[in-house]
Amino acid sequence: xxxxxxRLIRFLQQENARLKDEKHLLTDEVQALRRYVRALRKLQxxxxxxxxxxxxxxxxxxxxxxxxxLLDATDGSLMLIDEETDxxxxxxxxxxxxxxxxxxxxxxxxGIAGWVAEHVEPAIVGNVRSDARFLSELDERFDxxxxxxxxxxxxxxxxVLGVIELLNKRSGEGFTEDDAxxxxxxxxxxxxxxxxxxxxxxxxxxxx
Numbered sequence: 701x702x703x704x705x706x707r708l709i710r711f712l713q714q715e716n717a718r719l720k721d722e723k724h725l726l727t728d729e730v731q732a733l734r735r736y737v738r739a740l741r742k743l744q745x746x747x748x749x750x751x752x753x754x755x756x757x758x759x760x761x762x763x764x765x766x767x768x769x770l771l772d773a774t775d776g777s778l779m780l781i782d783e784e785t786d787x788x789x790x791x792x793x794x795x796x797x798x799x800x801x802x803x804x805x806x807x808x809x810x811g812i813a814g815w816v817a818e819h820v821e822p823a824i825v826g827n828v829r830s831d832a833r834f835l836s837e838l839d840e841r842f843d844x845x846x847x848x849x850x851x852x853x854x855x856x857x858x859x860v861l862g863v864i865e866l867l868n869k870r871s872g873e874g875f876t877e878d879d880a881x882x883x884x885x886x887x888x889x890x891x892x893x894x895x896x897x898x899x900x901x902x903x904x905x906x907x908x
Contacts, residue, residue, distance in 0.1 A: 756893060756894065756897040757791070757792065759893055760778055760791075760792055760890055760893065760894070761792055763886055763889060763890050763893075764776055764777075764778055764792050764794050764864070765794065766886065767864065767866060767882075767883055767886050768794055768795075768866065770882055770883075770886075771850070771866050771869070771875065771879045771882065771883065772869050772870050772871060773866040773867060773868060773869055773870070773875075774795055774796075774867065774868045774869070774870055775793075775794060775795025775796055775797065775844075775866070775867040775868055776793075776794045776795060776864070776865060776866040776867060777790050777792060777793045777794070777797070777801065777864075777865050778790075778791050778792040778793075778854075778862065778863075778864050778890065779791065779813055779817075779862045779863045779864075779865070780854070780861055780862035780894075781808055781817060781860065781861060781862050782805070782808075785805065786807070786808055787805040787806060787807060787808050788805065788806055788807075788808045788811075788813055788814060788817065788862065788863065789803065789804070789805050790802055790803060790804045790805075791862070795867070796844055797842050797844055800842050801838075801842055804838075804842075806835065806838070810835050811833060811834065811835030811838070812825060812828070812831065812833045812834055812835070812849065812851055812865070813835075813851055813863040813865050814833075814835075815833045816851045816852065816853050816863050816865075817853060817860055817862065817863050820853045820855060820860055821853070822850065822851065822852040822853070822880040822883075822884060823849075823850070823851045823852075824849075824850050824874070824875050824876070824877065824879070824880055825848060825849050825850075825875075826848050826874035826875075827847070827848065828846050828847065828848065828849060834846070845868075846867050846868065847867075847868050847872075848867070848868060848869065848874045848875055849865055849866065849867045849868075849875065850865070850866050850875035850879050850880050850883055851863055851864065851865040851866075852864055852880060852883045852884045852887045853887065854887050854890055854891040854894070855887075855888075855891055856891040856892055856894065856895035857895060861891050861894055861895070864883060864886065864887045864890065866879075866883065
Protein backbone atom coordinates (compact mmCIF):
# COMPACT_ATOMS: atom_id res chain seq x y z
CA UNK A 701 0.00 0.00 0.00
CA UNK A 702 1.36 3.37 -0.98
CA UNK A 703 1.68 6.30 1.38
CA UNK A 704 -1.05 8.12 -0.53
CA UNK A 705 -3.41 5.15 -0.14
CA UNK A 706 -2.73 4.97 3.60
CA ARG A 707 -3.43 8.68 3.99
CA LEU A 708 -6.67 8.32 2.04
CA ILE A 709 -7.81 5.42 4.24
CA ARG A 710 -7.02 7.39 7.43
CA PHE A 711 -8.90 10.39 6.05
CA LEU A 712 -11.94 8.28 5.21
CA GLN A 713 -11.89 6.65 8.65
CA GLN A 714 -11.69 10.07 10.35
CA GLU A 715 -14.48 11.43 8.16
CA ASN A 716 -16.66 8.42 8.94
CA ALA A 717 -16.10 8.90 12.68
CA ARG A 718 -16.92 12.61 12.37
CA LEU A 719 -20.14 11.88 10.51
CA LYS A 720 -21.16 9.33 13.15
CA ASP A 721 -20.55 11.91 15.90
CA GLU A 722 -22.62 14.49 14.03
CA LYS A 723 -25.40 11.95 13.59
CA HIS A 724 -25.45 11.24 17.33
CA LEU A 725 -25.55 14.98 18.08
CA LEU A 726 -28.41 15.52 15.64
CA THR A 727 -30.32 12.58 17.11
CA ASP A 728 -29.89 14.01 20.62
CA GLU A 729 -31.05 17.44 19.44
CA VAL A 730 -34.12 16.00 17.72
CA GLN A 731 -35.04 14.04 20.85
CA ALA A 732 -34.61 17.16 22.98
CA LEU A 733 -36.78 19.20 20.61
CA ARG A 734 -39.49 16.55 20.69
CA ARG A 735 -39.36 16.60 24.49
CA TYR A 736 -39.64 20.39 24.47
CA VAL A 737 -42.64 20.30 22.12
CA ARG A 738 -44.47 17.66 24.22
CA ALA A 739 -43.89 19.57 27.45
CA LEU A 740 -44.86 22.92 25.93
CA ARG A 741 -48.02 21.42 24.44
CA LYS A 742 -49.06 20.14 27.88
CA LEU A 743 -48.26 23.51 29.39
CA GLN A 744 -50.28 25.33 26.73
CA UNK A 745 -53.28 23.11 27.44
CA UNK A 746 -52.94 23.83 31.16
CA UNK A 747 -52.75 27.60 30.66
CA UNK A 748 -55.76 27.64 28.33
CA UNK A 749 -57.88 26.00 31.04
CA UNK A 750 -56.73 28.35 33.80
CA UNK A 751 -59.31 30.53 35.56
CA UNK A 752 -59.03 32.58 38.79
CA UNK A 753 -61.29 30.06 40.51
CA UNK A 754 -58.98 27.19 39.66
CA UNK A 755 -56.53 25.89 42.22
CA UNK A 756 -53.40 27.95 41.56
CA UNK A 757 -51.21 25.28 43.13
CA UNK A 758 -52.47 22.74 40.59
CA UNK A 759 -51.45 25.05 37.75
CA UNK A 760 -48.03 25.70 39.28
CA UNK A 761 -47.55 21.99 39.91
CA UNK A 762 -48.16 21.20 36.25
CA UNK A 763 -45.85 24.04 35.26
CA UNK A 764 -43.12 22.55 37.44
CA UNK A 765 -43.65 19.15 35.82
CA UNK A 766 -43.29 20.76 32.39
CA UNK A 767 -40.05 22.42 33.54
CA UNK A 768 -38.63 19.07 34.66
CA UNK A 769 -39.48 17.49 31.32
CA LEU A 770 -38.14 20.41 29.30
CA LEU A 771 -34.81 20.52 31.11
CA ASP A 772 -34.55 16.76 31.73
CA ALA A 773 -34.05 17.35 35.47
CA THR A 774 -34.71 14.82 38.23
CA ASP A 775 -35.81 17.24 40.96
CA GLY A 776 -37.14 20.74 41.32
CA SER A 777 -38.89 23.15 43.62
CA LEU A 778 -40.87 26.36 43.64
CA MET A 779 -40.17 28.57 46.63
CA LEU A 780 -42.15 31.64 47.60
CA ILE A 781 -41.06 34.52 49.83
CA ASP A 782 -42.93 34.91 53.10
CA GLU A 783 -42.68 38.66 53.67
CA GLU A 784 -43.81 38.38 57.29
CA THR A 785 -41.05 35.99 58.34
CA ASP A 786 -38.46 37.00 55.71
CA UNK A 787 -38.09 33.39 54.60
CA UNK A 788 -38.21 31.29 51.46
CA UNK A 789 -40.80 28.51 51.69
CA UNK A 790 -40.82 25.28 49.65
CA UNK A 791 -44.36 25.47 48.27
CA UNK A 792 -43.98 22.83 45.57
CA UNK A 793 -41.35 20.09 45.40
CA UNK A 794 -40.89 17.48 42.67
CA UNK A 795 -38.64 14.48 43.03
CA UNK A 796 -37.07 12.80 46.04
CA UNK A 797 -37.93 15.55 48.53
CA UNK A 798 -41.60 15.98 47.63
CA UNK A 799 -42.93 14.48 50.87
CA UNK A 800 -40.32 15.84 53.26
CA UNK A 801 -39.28 19.26 51.95
CA UNK A 802 -42.68 20.78 51.15
CA UNK A 803 -43.37 23.51 53.67
CA UNK A 804 -39.77 23.78 54.86
CA UNK A 805 -38.52 27.34 55.42
CA UNK A 806 -35.14 29.01 55.48
CA UNK A 807 -33.68 32.51 55.52
CA UNK A 808 -34.58 34.16 52.21
CA UNK A 809 -31.02 35.45 51.77
CA UNK A 810 -29.30 32.08 52.24
CA GLY A 811 -28.30 29.57 49.61
CA ILE A 812 -28.19 29.93 45.86
CA ALA A 813 -31.97 30.38 45.80
CA GLY A 814 -31.63 33.22 48.29
CA TRP A 815 -28.98 34.84 46.10
CA VAL A 816 -31.28 34.57 43.06
CA ALA A 817 -34.17 36.16 44.96
CA GLU A 818 -31.93 38.90 46.35
CA HIS A 819 -30.20 39.79 43.06
CA VAL A 820 -33.15 38.98 40.77
CA GLU A 821 -30.80 37.09 38.45
CA PRO A 822 -30.66 33.47 37.24
CA ALA A 823 -27.92 31.19 38.58
CA ILE A 824 -26.37 28.21 36.77
CA VAL A 825 -24.07 26.08 38.90
CA GLY A 826 -22.32 23.04 37.44
CA ASN A 827 -20.81 21.87 40.74
CA VAL A 828 -22.63 23.15 43.81
CA ARG A 829 -19.94 21.90 46.19
CA SER A 830 -17.53 24.45 44.77
CA ASP A 831 -20.00 27.33 45.13
CA ALA A 832 -19.80 29.27 48.41
CA ARG A 833 -23.49 30.20 48.15
CA PHE A 834 -24.65 26.58 48.30
CA LEU A 835 -26.67 25.74 51.42
CA SER A 836 -25.37 22.23 52.12
CA GLU A 837 -27.41 21.88 55.31
CA LEU A 838 -30.54 21.27 53.21
CA ASP A 839 -28.94 18.26 51.50
CA GLU A 840 -27.78 16.95 54.87
CA ARG A 841 -31.13 17.46 56.54
CA PHE A 842 -33.15 15.77 53.81
CA ASP A 843 -30.58 13.12 52.83
CA UNK A 844 -30.28 14.45 49.29
CA UNK A 845 -27.38 14.95 46.88
CA UNK A 846 -27.40 18.09 44.77
CA UNK A 847 -24.80 18.04 42.01
CA UNK A 848 -25.84 20.85 39.67
CA UNK A 849 -28.69 23.32 39.48
CA UNK A 850 -30.32 26.18 37.65
CA UNK A 851 -32.45 28.73 39.48
CA UNK A 852 -34.44 31.72 38.24
CA UNK A 853 -36.45 34.41 40.05
CA UNK A 854 -40.24 34.59 40.06
CA UNK A 855 -41.12 38.21 39.44
CA UNK A 856 -44.29 40.13 38.64
CA UNK A 857 -44.78 43.90 38.27
CA UNK A 858 -41.34 44.66 39.66
CA UNK A 859 -41.76 42.48 42.74
CA VAL A 860 -39.91 39.23 43.48
CA LEU A 861 -42.30 36.52 44.61
CA GLY A 862 -39.88 33.62 44.90
CA VAL A 863 -37.59 31.26 43.00
CA ILE A 864 -37.87 28.19 40.76
CA GLU A 865 -34.93 25.80 41.06
CA LEU A 866 -34.20 22.61 39.12
CA LEU A 867 -31.57 20.07 40.15
CA ASN A 868 -29.50 17.33 38.57
CA LYS A 869 -29.95 16.52 34.90
CA ARG A 870 -30.72 12.87 34.21
CA SER A 871 -27.90 12.81 31.67
CA GLY A 872 -25.41 13.92 34.30
CA GLU A 873 -24.55 17.01 32.27
CA GLY A 874 -24.68 20.54 33.60
CA PHE A 875 -27.41 23.07 32.93
CA THR A 876 -26.92 25.67 30.19
CA GLU A 877 -27.85 29.25 29.39
CA ASP A 878 -30.59 27.88 27.11
CA ASP A 879 -31.97 25.93 30.08
CA ALA A 880 -32.01 29.10 32.17
CA UNK A 881 -33.81 30.97 29.39
CA UNK A 882 -36.49 28.28 29.08
CA UNK A 883 -36.95 28.14 32.84
CA UNK A 884 -37.25 31.93 32.95
CA UNK A 885 -40.16 31.73 30.51
CA UNK A 886 -41.94 29.25 32.77
CA UNK A 887 -41.11 31.37 35.80
CA UNK A 888 -42.69 34.41 34.14
CA UNK A 889 -45.83 32.39 33.47
CA UNK A 890 -45.93 31.12 37.05
CA UNK A 891 -45.37 34.57 38.54
CA UNK A 892 -48.08 36.08 36.33
CA UNK A 893 -50.53 33.35 37.38
CA UNK A 894 -49.70 33.94 41.05
CA UNK A 895 -50.12 37.68 40.69
CA UNK A 896 -53.37 37.24 38.77
CA UNK A 897 -54.80 34.85 41.35
CA UNK A 898 -53.78 37.14 44.23
CA UNK A 899 -55.42 40.15 42.55
CA UNK A 900 -58.60 38.17 41.87
CA UNK A 901 -58.71 36.99 45.50
CA UNK A 902 -58.17 40.52 46.81
CA UNK A 903 -60.97 41.81 44.57
CA UNK A 904 -63.31 39.07 45.77
CA UNK A 905 -62.52 39.79 49.43
CA UNK A 906 -63.03 43.50 48.80
CA UNK A 907 -66.55 42.87 47.54
CA UNK A 908 -67.42 40.61 50.45
